[in-house]
Amino acid sequence: MESCPSIKNILLLDSEGNRVAVKYYSDEWPNNSAKEAFEKSLFTKTQKTNARTEAEIAMFESHIIVYKFVQDLHFSVTGAENENELILVTVLQGFFDAVGLLLRGTVDKKEALENLDLILLCLDEIVDGGIILETDANVIAGKVASHNIDAAAPLSEQTISQALATAREHLARSLLK
Numbered sequence: 001m002e003s004c005p006s007i008k009n010i011l012l013l014d015s016e017g018n019r020v021a022v023k024y025y026s027d028e029w030p031n032n033s034a035k036e037a038f039e040k041s042l043f044t045k046t047q048k049t050n051a052r053t054e055a056e057i058a059m060f061e062s063h064i065i066v067y068k069f070v071q072d073l074h075f076s077v078t079g080a081e082n083e084n085e086l087i088l089v090t091v092l093q094g095f096f097d098a099v100g101l102l103l104r105g106t107v108d109k110k111e112a113l114e115n116l117d118l119i120l121l122c123l124d125e126i127v128d129g130g131i132i133l134e135t136d137a138n139v140i141a142g143k144v145a146s147h148n149i150d151a152a153a154p155l156s157e158q159t160i161s162q163a164l165a166t167a168r169e170h171l172a173r174s175l176l177k
Contacts, residue, residue, distance in 0.1 A: 005087045006130040008063060008078040010095060010123055014109045015072035017043030021116060023123045025130030043074065055089050066092045071108040075099075090135045091126060097137030098122050102144060118144055 008026040013019060017040050029035040042060060046067050049056055055068045059081065066088045067076035077092040079085075102118045103111045112119060121144045125134055134140050 005084060005132055007091060007127045007132060008080065010127060011039060011076045012112065012119065013039060013043055013074040020073065020109060020112050021119045021123065025127060042076065055092055057085050064088060068092060068096055073107060073109055073112060091132055094135035094137050094140060095122065095126055098140035101137055101141040
């Protein structure tokens with residue numbers, strides 16, 4: 001039975017293999033120590049490769065891993081061993097390019113940590129529960145950037161804090177009339 005392509009995890013590690021931003025969508029790693037062990041062993045396997053110009057693909061612990069490095073950051077996407085590599089590369093490239101757009105071209109650990117909220121929102125826009133939602137970097141970055149308060153948006157499309165801010169603004173305007 002054919003199924004929808006899915007992602008096991010998306011990892012953003014620093015140049016020492018430590019977490020910057022990670023999201024797991026599979027129960028294969030039951031606890032945090034298992035996740036960290038996977039990240040460390042993946043980092044050890046991939047750190048010596050030259051994945052700076054384009055994404056590399058590797059089999060690792062019966063998973064397909066696609067990864068790419070920039071400055072002191074290591075981007076990687078994990079899929080099942082029977083997953084389509086091109087789809088995984090597309091997800092990786094969408095994440096990589098969206099982060100580049102959101103960080104205005106300065107993609108390094110310092111900038112990533114200062115804008116961690118944008119990177120985590122980026123992950124949420126790309127994959128939900130392992131299902132790929134979006135891979136176009138411009139669309140992803142646009143959605144993440146639009147998470148700021150937009151009073152013109154309908155209330156049904158606003159977050160609770162955005163809706164409260166909008167209501168407060170309307171109340172203040174009505175009291176000042």
